[in-house]
Amino acid sequence: MPEASTFLGAAHVCLRNVGKTYASPRGPVPAVAGIDLDLGAGEFVSIVGPSGCGKSTLLKLVAGLEGLSAGEIMVDGRRIDGPPDGLGVVFQRDVLLDWRTILQNVLLSVELAGKPTDAYRERALGLLARFGLGSFEHRYPWELSGGMRQRASICRALLSDPQLLLMDEPFGALDAMTRDDLNLELARIWQETRKTLLFITHSIAEAVFLSDRVAMMGRAPGSIMEIVAIDLPRPRSLAVRESAAFSHYVAHIRHHFAELGIVKE
Template sequence: MSSAQGCSAVASASAIPHLAINRVGKVYPSPHGDVTALQDINLDISPGEFVSIVGPSGCGKSTLLKCVAGLEDITSGDIAVKGTPHDGPPAALGVVFQRDVLLDWRTILDNVLLQAEFLGLKRADYRPKAQQLLERFGLAGFEDRHPWELSGGMRQRASICRALLCEPELLLMDEPFGALDAMTRDDLNVELARIWQGTNKTVMFITHSIQEAVFLSDRVVLMSRSPGQIVDIIDIDLPRPRALAVRESAAFGEYTHRIRHHFAELGIVQE
């Protein structure tokens, strides 16, 4: 492992995982018969590790994230954060959803500070951090604007600022860039990677994009069609920090080809 990769702080096998998902299943009752969304999911994520989950639509990726966030109950198995089982939202958690879910009647700054208000913290204490994050994500000067005045990419940047405001140790991201144009998505990928390397957060990232997963991650988890199951976990051995140019390298191409080939064998994509 290179020294740059050491920045991910992947713990040794004997260490307690930051997130431990053990034999988790999720079944939704239905008048037409129960629907199994997740089946026997086992996954440990080490402190400071960036793990992406890739799979076809309907495979349960978002359901798994909601279970980890404590927004959905699990049917079987258990989920532990730092060795402690949880049955609700864990402490020191940040979540970024597919949609920005900003409140249109609040300014951008007030939307970011909502995270502190939700946790019962003083707004004034977090205002400088909110402004710093907005500046870092290219939103300086837009603090007093409202969400409806911003582009989709700018709104999603604001939602990431909100999730990062209170320094979460565990960051869950559910396809946060899926609706953005390619250039904006690339820009946010680079910024997210930079922030992650500088803060050592543990990240579980949901995406449909194989390239995005390889670019961002220490490991990429592959899921099958419903019922969602983990079919493979691939270590990404690319040096950090990563510039977008790494996507043109032979090693990057080998990873994306390997993942795509695996999905092709499952009948999920065509080669």
């Protein structure tokens, strides 16, 4: 039984010329095309882009939830065909089941996999405690705030100690203060566990704060325009956001989107 802080391993993910085209009554619609991206083992990579640029599609492709139209995705050297092993996913909505307590929700993915939940109980309680939900394990999701619910859904994703974590705008629906809190907690947990993490967001500041590298995505069809390495010391505190280097990165990325006509300067 692994402790929450132990480190089973992190996956190396490699996307080669990945494309996805949807059929529509008006003909094929390319959602993403020509995506090349490498995620080193234990690397935190964010994808920033405007809504509708195909960020979420890209995440579903890496999760193996949708088939590729072109290219290939390799996880630890194996071409994926369906969800890869050791995968944890967090969606924008927390998708907790209302009829289960927080603890039962965290244990859900293990239970669905047909594994005995008793073995994971201690670990689940440990994760909840670390995310400040220690006294809420027997509460129901609808008794909790949005931030607490999303914390629980992160615990659920972390429960089986995944090698690869995918997060699709997990804090997009939260207020600014809760978002800051969760950014810090995510940075801390990533620092401790060093999962390979692909993080989708439309907040440039959030991406810069959290990531090792930020990939900028443009629209129609979505493709990666530029990748910026974020060379800020870790562990990062919220104060890093007031540093000149941080502002420089944010300005650089914003400027890039402005040139594409996606944001106004």
